[in-house]
Amino acid sequence: MPDYFIYDNCCGVYNHLQLTNDPLLKVVRFPVDAFHFDCKHKKTDIVCQEHCNPQKFPELINIDGTWYFNSSKCEQLNVWLGGYHAILREMNADRYEFLLDELIMRKNRLLKTKLEHNGCLPGYIPDLRCNS
Ligand SMILES: [Zn+2]
Structure with a gap:
């Protein structure tokens, strides 16, 4: 849990x-x-x-008052996922996980491309330091 x-x-x-x-x-x-x-x-x-x-x-809650976890984004993702509900509910666990994984990866690729096209840096993580 x-x-x-x-x-x-x-x-x-x-x-x-x-x-x-x-x-x-x-x-x-x-x-x-x-x-x-x-x-x-x-x-x-x-x-x-x-x-x-x-x-x-x-x-x-973060120090700056924002939520550590953006549950509104989860709401949006659930609405999107609801479009696949009829397909997913008929699958066994292995196929369900495979399709869900594939759908989310493809959605993330499209979102990343869209953000980059709009001049954003979706892979940028503030304060991330590389020690190599
Ligand atoms: Zn209540």
């Missing part, structure tokens, strides 16, 4: 796990995606605010 499970409706997942006394609650954290938390979750929901508010996980 991952250390963090970020989801639009993580408070629903959290509540279910709590009702079923699931041991995952002791090892996995359940922050709601930052975008969804701000516009879809009630300030009066105490469980949500205490256990699923992404601001309560400082380890997910």
Whole structure:
């Protein structure tokens, strides 16, 4: 299991796990995606605010206040991947992983080409030092 499970409706997942006394609650954290938390979750929901508010996980926030993990990009990727849902759900695990890997590599190549065409440096990593 991952250390963090970020989801639009993580408070629903959290509540279910709590009702079923699931041991995952002791090892996995359940922050709601930052975008969804701000516009879809009630300030009066105490469980949500205490256990699923992404601001309560400082380890997910960079020094400059940006999110360490861009869950909005994941949302966009999931929407794109949804277009392949009917194909992927019929596959066994090996074919699923192969096709998913291939789709993502091709998407990344296209995105990298587009960024380079627009004058960006998608391979540039700030502060990366080469010791050779
Ligand atoms: Zn909530």
